[in-house]
Amino acid sequence: MFWLLDLLMFFFPVNCLVCDKRLTSPGAVLCLECEYKMPRTGYRDLKDNPVSKVFWGRVPVEMGTSLFRFEKGSAYQTLLHDLKYRGNKKVGTHLGRLLGHELKHTSFSSCDLLVPVPLHQRRLRERGYNQSEIIARGTSEVMGIPVVSNLLRRADQHHSQTSMGRYERFENVSDSFQLALNPPNVNGKRILLIDDVVTTGATLEACSQILFNHYKCLVYIATVSCA
Numbered sequence: 001m002f003w004l005l006d007l008l009m010f011f012f013p014v015n016c017l018v019c020d021k022r023l024t025s026p027g028a029v030l031c032l033e034c035e036y037k038m039p040r041t042g043y044r045d046l047k048d049n050p051v052s053k054v055f056w057g058r059v060p061v062e063m064g065t066s067l068f069r070f071e072k073g074s075a076y077q078t079l080l081h082d083l084k085y086r087g088n089k090k091v092g093t094h095l096g097r098l099l100g101h102e103l104k105h106t107s108f109s110s111c112d113l114l115v116p117v118p119l120h121q122r123r124l125r126e127r128g129y130n131q132s133e134i135i136a137r138g139t140s141e142v143m144g145i146p147v148v149s150n151l152l153r154r155a156d157q158h159h160s161q162t163s164m165g166r167y168e169r170f171e172n173v174s175d176s177f178q179l180a181l182n183p184p185n186v187n188g189k190r191i192l193l194i195d196d197v198v199t200t201g202a203t204l205e206a207c208s209q210i211l212f213n214h215y216k217c218l219v220y221i222a223t224v225s226c227a
């Protein structure tokens with residue numbers, strides 16, 4: 001069997017997405033060194049961490065965290081870029097698994113369900129998949145918590161976001177989510193919202209708000225990267 005794998009790697013070499021070094025396993029996306037050197041936040045055990053604080057005074061989120069920090073020009077950003085714009089779903093699954101390992105023995109593991117931030121239908125058709133859902137599925141594999149993707153949805157938008165100014169676009173996020181049709185009842189549940197990145201927190205705030213408007217639930221937030 002191994003010769004077959006070697007042969008496969010010879011004809012279809014895979015390089016580390018961060019340092020471009022040749023990888024030795026066909027399923028990998030990162031070399032061990034780059035995985036080890038990833039600028040992890042380590043926020044998972046700190047309740048008052050910078051990601052949690054993004055939501056303070058906005059929505060009563062229990063806790064937030066991210067796998068790694070966004071550093072300008074960092075090669076690690078390539079990972080999310082590959083997932084979102086180059087159709088590399090494998091990287092999303094891998095990052096989701098890393099996030100799962102990061103959260104496994106923390107308060108995040110008390111969550112009952114993982115809810116990926118939904119993608120707009122139009123985007124979903126263009127891209128073919130929701131990157132947050134790919135991440136959530138990887139996380140789910142490791143944490144053993146089910147993914148629920150029929151709870152939230154993007155609201156239909158009547159005007160194009162691109163014709164709006166930056167401020168309007170920011171404001172617009174608050175009404176861009178709604179409950180999905182026939183959503184499951186998640187009263188009393190601990191919900192872990194999953195997204196690829198958190199910057200202003202507007203998207204995750206909007207999702208949390210919808211959940212709080214309709215259910216008596218607790219909300220946790222985890223993303224792969226944070227600004």
Ligand SMILES: [Zn+2]
Nearest residue numbers: 016019031034
């Ligand atoms: Zn590498």
